[in-house]
Amino acid sequence: MILTLVGISYGTLDETARRARGVGADIVIRPPATSIISLSSSPMSEDLLPFLMKQTHVTLATGTMIQSLGGFDTLTGIDLAQFNKLSGGFRFVKGGPFQGDDDVIVDEYYAREKRLSVGSSITLMNHPWRVAGIFESGKLARICAKLDVLQRLTSNSRKLSQIYLKVDNPNGAQSVVNDLRNKLPGYFIYTMEEFSSLLTINSVGLLRNFIGVVIGIAVIVGFLVVSMAMYTAVLERTREIGILKALGASSGYILNLIFRETLLIAIIGTVVGIIMTYGTQWLMLHAVPASLTQETVYQWWPIAGAISVVGALLGAIFPGWKAVKQDVIQALSYE
Amino acid sequence: MSFKPYHMNNYFFLMTTSPAVRSLFVRFHCTVWAVALLGISPQVGSTQSTSEIFSRLDQSAQSFTAATANIRATTHTGVINEDEVQTGTLVVKRYPKNELRFLINFTGPDAQGIALKGQMVEIYYPKLNAVREYDIGKYKDLAQKLILLGFGMTGHELAANYDITNLGSERIESQDSVHLQLIPKSSDVLKQLTRADLWISLKTSCPVQQKFYTPSGDYRLVTYSDVKVNPPHLPSSAMDLPKGAKRERMN
Numbered sequence: 001m002i003l004t005l006v007g008i009s010y011g012t013l014d015e016t017a018r019r020a021r022g023v024g025a026d027i028v029i030r031p032p033a034t035s036i037i038s039l040s041s042s043p044m045s046e047d048l049l050p051f052l053m054k055q056t057h058v059t060l061a062t063g064t065m066i067q068s069l070g071g072f073d074t075l076t077g078i079d080l081a082q083f084n085k086l087s088g089g090f091r092f093v094k095g096g097p098f099q100g101d102d103d104v105i106v107d108e109y110y111a112r113e114k115r116l117s118v119g120s121s122i123t124l125m126n127h128p129w130r131v132a133g134i135f136e137s138g139k140l141a142r143i144c145a146k147l148d149v150l151q152r153l154t155s156n157s158r159k160l161s162q163i164y165l166k167v168d169n170p171n172g173a174q175s176v177v178n179d180l181r182n183k184l185p186g187y188f189i190y191t192m193e194e195f196s197s198l199l200t201i202n203s204v205g206l207l208r209n210f211i212g213v214v215i216g217i218a219v220i221v222g223f224l225v226v227s228m229a230m231y232t233a234v235l236e237r238t239r240e241i242g243i244l245k246a247l248g249a250s251s252g253y254i255l256n257l258i259f260r261e262t263l264l265i266a267i268i269g270t271v272v273g274i275i276m277t278y279g280t281q282w283l284m285l286h287a288v289p290a291s292l293t294q295e296t297v298y299q300w301w302p303i304a305g306a307i308s309v310v311g312a313l314l315g316a317i318f319p320g321w322k323a324v325k326q327d328v329i330q331a332l333s334y335e
Numbered sequence: 336m337s338f339k340p341y342h343m344n345n346y347f348f349l350m351t352t353s354p355a356v357r358s359l360f361v362r363f364h365c366t367v368w369a370v371a372l373l374g375i376s377p378q379v380g381s382t383q384s385t386s387e388i389f390s391r392l393d394q395s396a397q398s399f400t401a402a403t404a405n406i407r408a409t410t411h412t413g414v415i416n417e418d419e420v421q422t423g424t425l426v427v428k429r430y431p432k433n434e435l436r437f438l439i440n441f442t443g444p445d446a447q448g449i450a451l452k453g454q455m456v457e458i459y460y461p462k463l464n465a466v467r468e469y470d471i472g473k474y475k476d477l478a479q480k481l482i483l484l485g486f487g488m489t490g491h492e493l494a495a496n497y498d499i500t501n502l503g504s505e506r507i508e509s510q511d512s513v514h515l516q517l518i519p520k521s522s523d524v525l526k527q528l529t530r531a532d533l534w535i536s537l538k539t540s541c542p543v544q545q546k547f548y549t550p551s552g553d554y555r556l557v558t559y560s561d562v563k564v565n566p567p568h569l570p571s572s573a574m575d576l577p578k579g580a581k582r583e584r585m586n
Contacts, residue, residue, distance in 0.1 A: 032549055032550060032551040032553075033526060033527055039439075039449055039482070043410075045412050045415065045417055045419065047412070047415050047417050048412070048414070048415060051414060051415050068585050068586075070583060070584065070585050070586075125460075125463050125465060125467075125583075126463045126464060126465035126581040126583070127463050127465075152462065153460065153462045153463055154460055154462075154463070155441075155444075155445040155446055155447040155460060155461070155462065156445065157444060157445050183414060184414055184551065185550060185551055185552060186549060186550035186551030186552070186553075187551055
């Protein structure tokens with residue numbers, strides 16, 4: 001459970017970072033954290049683009065609008081001509097760019113998950129769209145629509161959620177960022193490398209808390225399951241424990257037996273758990289490739305193993321104590 | 336002549352400072368009032384003192400049940416010197432447990448409705464015929480206190496959340512008002528709002544204008560006109576977004 005959920009968290013963030021890098025921009029600009037005052041999720045004016053184009057070393061500026069579709073899905077509005085200049089263009093697997101105002105283009109994972117093909121209809125945000133093209137995954141977003149259409153439908157004319165910049169020398173992007181931070185205080189301005197590096201578990205508080213909760217639940221469940229299993233095992237082996245004690249086995253010897261068995265169960269459980277993560281990974285890739293991406297996070301194998309061993313050993317304490325405290329005569333007469 | 340910066344935080348001034356400073360303060364006030372009474376500055380006579388404003392707000396907050404107004408919001412982007420104007424209507428209503436709810440209906444090409452109900456923000460998009468619901472959780476109080484700044488709020492609530500400076504009397508939207516400068520005390524709020532200016536109408540004790548300054552140097556100026564406090568015939572549907580719209584829960 002821990003490895004699957006950690007894998008999904010890492011996978012989702014890495015996939016987002018991969019798509020962000022696929023944009024081909026050197027700098028990303030996000031709006032100030034003032035959405036409560038502005039009452040808008042897309043608070044940046046499109047007129048910032050000409051201002052940014054005038055900045056030294058900036059060769060291209062284009063903006064996008066992002067609308068949540070609930071869950072992990074978003075609909076991204078793009079100016080296709082500008083975006084193609086920035087990214088080199090989408091590589092279409094089927095179909096092509098927008099033909100009409102109500103067209104969307106989707107990536108191959110989304111198309112597979114929703115069983116879409118070119119010409120399919122899909123309702124997003126209570127609005128009917130037609131799929132004009134299916135592109136190779138890894139660029140910006142999974143679903144894109146025309147920027148001006150999305151702006152109009154969401155009553156956000158000439159508004160943007162994010163701005164991407166291309167500079168003449170990518171190695172000098174940091175100095176452009178520093179300059180822009182002085183000119184646009186309060187805005188979140190990053191080089192794409194910096195932005196990608198922010199997409200980690202530790203920088204997303206919600207995911208960090210989520211993983212903490214999952215670990216807590218896993219320890220409690222592990223503790224309860226092992227405790228119940230070992231308690232039942234001790235009860236079932238009351239007579240055997242009595243015989244061992246009658247033959248002179250010490251408390252330490254019996255405890256050692258119980259803890260070794262627990263340890264073995266925990267290790268086998270960990271190995272089985274690791275193998276099962278490959279199963280869930282395959283399942284997600286084939287059932288919900290656009291919604292959930294699971295990665296194999298090797299550095300979490302020993303952590304998950306340690307958590308399972310600690311949980312199991314804690315769970316074995318009471319059954320072990322019960323076994324040690326058994327009276328030999330009563331144990332031998334146990335039917 | 337206007338009654339220039341007068342630190343409202345000094346509401347507790349007389350209780351906390353030394354006798355010498357207190358005496359100086361009292362003498363300063365006596366001089367100002369003497370000048371006002373002699374008719375040298377007719378505007379000073381209409382200036383409200385801190386305690387007067389507070390008691391006025393306290394009184395109106397007690398009886399406040401609802402308000403309606405026309406709204407004009409100007410969002411200024413400093414770096415490109417651009418103003419974006421939205422106009423519409425506002426309905427504010429007090430519910431049990433001192434909860435304030437609002438519905439703002441912006442009109443024009445970018446028409447949309449925005450409602451705050453408890454910790455849910457609902458946004459109605461007419462062109463999509465859809466209402467998108469967002470749970471804003473811990474930001475509920477912030478949204479209520481910022482967007483409804485001055486509506487049904489007691490003076491003590493204001494003083495508890497902001498350092499206040501009285502900037503004197505001004506006439507806004509053909510109404511006499513008191514101009515207060517508010518600096519948020521909470522570091523969390525300061526991240527979104529460096530300063531807010533509030534113009535309280537002397538007639539309705541509700542805001543006629545709010546100005547929110549953000550750390551980016553931009554501001555949002557919201558002006559209220561035709562403000563009706565506790566309107567007698569406010570229908571229960573006044574706070575509703577269109578019933579036929581498709582609702583989508585976003586988080």
